[in-house]
Amino acid sequence: MSGPRGECDLAVVGAGILGLATARELASRHPRLSLQVLEREGAIALHQTSHNSGVVHQGVYYQPGSLKAALCVAGARELYEYCDARAIPVERCGKLIVATEPGQVPRLDELERRGTANGVPGLARVDRHRIAEIEPHVRALDGLHSPETGIVDYGRVAAAYADDVETAGGTITTGCGVTGVRAASGWLRLTHTSGETRARHALFCAGGWSDRLATMAGGGANPRIVPFRGAYMRLRPERRSLVRGMVYPVPDPELPFLGVHLTRRIDGEVLIGPSALLAGARDAYSLRRVRPADVVSTLTWPGTYRMAQRFWRTGIDEARHLLPGGTFVAAAAELVPELRQRDVLPGFAGVRAQAVDRAGRLVDDFVFSHTDRALHVRNAPSPGATSSLAIARYIADEAQRAFDLPYR
Ligand SMILES: Cc1cc2nc3c(=O)[nH]c(=O)nc-3n(C[C@H](O)[C@H](O)[C@H](O)COP(=O)(O)OP(=O)(O)OC[C@H]3O[C@@H](n4cnc5c(N)ncnc54)[C@H](O)[C@@H]3O)c2cc1C
Numbered sequence: 257m258s259g260p261r262g263e264c265d266l267a268v269v270g271a272g273i274l275g276l277a278t279a280r281e282l283a284s285r286h287p288r289l290s291l292q293v294l295e296r297e298g299a300i301a302l303h304q305t306s307h308n309s310g311v312v313h314q315g316v317y318y319q320p321g322s323l324k325a326a327l328c329v330a331g332a333r334e335l336y337e338y339c340d341a342r343a344i345p346v347e348r349c350g351k352l353i354v355a356t357e358p359g360q361v362p363r364l365d366e367l368e369r370r371g372t373a374n375g376v377p378g379l380a381r382v383d384r385h386r387i388a389e390i391e392p393h394v395r396a397l398d399g400l401h402s403p404e405t406g407i408v409d410y411g412r413v414a415a416a417y418a419d420d421v422e423t424a425g426g427t428i429t430t431g432c433g434v435t436g437v438r439a440a441s442g443w444l445r446l447t448h449t450s451g452e453t454r455a456r457h458a459l460f461c462a463g464g465w466s467d468r469l470a471t472m473a474g475g476g477a478n479p480r481i482v483p484f485r486g487a488y489m490r491l492r493p494e495r496r497s498l499v500r501g502m503v504y505p506v507p508d509p510e511l512p513f514l515g516v517h518l519t520r521r522i523d524g525e526v527l528i529g530p531s532a533l534l535a536g537a538r539d540a541y542s543l544r545r546v547r548p549a550d551v552v553s554t555l556t557w558p559g560t561y562r563m564a565q566r567f568w569r570t571g572i573d574e575a576r577h578l579l580p581g582g583t584f585v586a587a588a589a590e591l592v593p594e595l596r597q598r599d600v601l602p603g604f605a606g607v608r609a610q611a612v613d614r615a616g617r618l619v620d621d622f623v624f625s626h627t628d629r630a631l632h633v634r635n636a637p638s639p640g641a642t643s644s645l646a647i648a649r650y651i652a653d654e655a656q657r658a659f660d661l662p663y664r
Contacts, residue, residue: 260429260453264292266655267446267455269469271295273410273641274633275418275461276428277648283424284457285652286661291426292455294448296433301414303539304463305641307606309488309519309527311502312336312406313639314345316353317514320373323622324639327650329374331643332404338645339408342416349501349520350388351405352397360506361398367506378403393498393592401519404503407522409642417644437473439628444473447500457659458544459651460632464538464609470634473627474555479619479634480557483538483550484513487577488603489584491518495599496526503591510512511570512610512620513635516577516587519660527603528595533574541605543578560614611635624651631655 268279279293297303299303318324339346344597355364371379382390382399382411390401418428429450436447443454460469467481491498504517513532534554536546555558565572578582589595611619611634622643623635631654636647655661 258427258429260294260432260448260450261290261292261427263450263454265442265456266291267453267458268293268461269446269458270463271300271418271428271430272303272461272463273301273414273417274636275419275459276300276414277644278459278461278651279426280417280424281422281648281652283426287424289661290400291421292453293421293426293428293429294434294446294453295428296432300418300420300428300430303611304606305414306411307541307604308410308641309530310407310409310521311351311519311642312408313642314376314379314402314405315374316371316376316400316402317507318370318374318381319620320370321475322620323650324620324643325370325374325624326648327643328639329376330647331639331646332656333531334645335408335413336406339413342410344412344416344520345409346406347470347522348404348406350390350401350403351473351502351504352391352394352399352401353380353504353506354387354394354399354591355506356396363509364398364400365505366509372605376402379494391503392501393594394503395593396591405521409522413641415646431456433557434469437469437630438477439474446516456629457655458630459655461629463636464607466609466632466634467611468623470627470632473630473632475625475627475632477520477605478552479613479623480559481538481609482554482557482560482563482612483535483575484493484608485540485543485605485609486608487537487605488529489600490603491526492530492599492601496524498592498599498633499526500597505591508570511567512618514638516584518588518592527599528585528605530586530606531574531577532608533578534571535607537606538609540607557603557612558614563612563618566616593631608637610637622647624654626658629659631658
């Protein structure tokens with residue numbers, strides 16, 4: 257990693273998994289392009305990319321025809337191929353989505369319909385006997401099994417993408433936060449903590465800060481990022497045998513979150529979570545971290561109030577997860593009844609960069625937008641990491657059209 261170039265053809269702002277995947281795709285398509293990645297933190301991939309469940313989703317949940325459906329299914333396939341080629345450990349340990357009450361069965365029917373329409377490989381409806389064979393400690397009435405769902409360390413995947421960018425001649429500069437964007441005389445002037453980079457064009461992949469960079473570049477305020485903290489617990493090592501792969505509830509169709517689930521990780525840990533609670537900062541990895549500018553940004557957004565009117569009950573349920581001896585473990589025990597409070601240890605937390613529109617809707621699909629000489633990723637929550645290679649292709653195609661690449 258080196259200092260920033262004063263001038264380049266293309267600047268990519270943000271070295272999370274999406275910025276790096278997109279830089280990699282463009283550097284390999286256009287070897288003569290001078291490409292500069294600018295990352296604010298002292299290292300790559302420190303935010304969502306390294307604070308997530310580590311699941312390689314297969315596309316069960318998403319509305320057929322949506323970007324999420326298309327890019328997740330293609331992205332998962334490409335990610336497995338990439339990990340095989342780069343010897344990055346992955347495990348296809350499979351996932352069960354289970355209904356524990358009769359009222360959840362119609363929603364499971366809908367997930368089966370979506371998953372089938374999306375072409376999820378190997379997806380099968382499973383009865384209680386088959387569920388018990390797949391996950392002996394799970395008790396449920398009905399389920400969907402996705403045997404190809406897997407796990408990976410996305411921080412490691414992002415590091416491999418970064419190597420590819422540098423091998424292809426791109427430069428990645430860390431500790432270089434972009435603070436200003438101005439289009440003038442055929443260039444985009446990016447002011448940053450090390451000075452200025454003049455770029456012909458730019459791609460903004462800033463995760464939890466994407467709305468700020470988009471408005472800085474002249475884009476609209478809608479949608480705004482409203483950060484949702486997702487905290488995890490871990491199973492004690494001696495209780496990890498309670499799950500073999502992944503066990504998920506049937507999610508609330510109104511929300512883009514998947515509900516408290518049990519997930520095996522590639523390092524052998526078993527996670528329980530994540531919760532989904534409004535956060536006091538876009539990097540609220542600790543509950544105590546509150547940034548006044550982030551709180552003001554959330555509270556002055558009209559969509560926040562409209563969202564709160566619709567989801568206040570869910571908010572109260574999520575807040576109860578925080579109480580000692582609270583409902584967090586109880587939610588997971590609905591799936592695995594043997595689970596007890598004493599089986600869990602504290603885990604880590606991530607912060608979702610969730611876009612909320614002016615009407616108070618939590619934006620479900622991926623959102624990309626344009627400003628003068630630039631493209632922006634405005635909403636890329638889960639399964640953004642799974643979809644990274646397919647999103648990169650999508651953005652690179654868009655960049656080729658919008659920026660008239662290659663220049664040379
Ligand atoms: C709790 C949780 C669980 C999840 N589980 C999964 C899962 O199991 N599977 C899955 O596929 N997806 C999952 N996701 C989603 C996935 O993590 C994201 O979709 C993905 O990481 C988004 O990548 P990104 O590059 O857009 O964002 P990030 O990884 O957040 O990267 C954005 C980067 O931009 C940088 N940046 C911001 N502002 C500036 C600036 N001004 N100048 C320079 N750089 C800047 C940041 O420092 C950061 O490095 C989960 C997310 C969370 C939070």
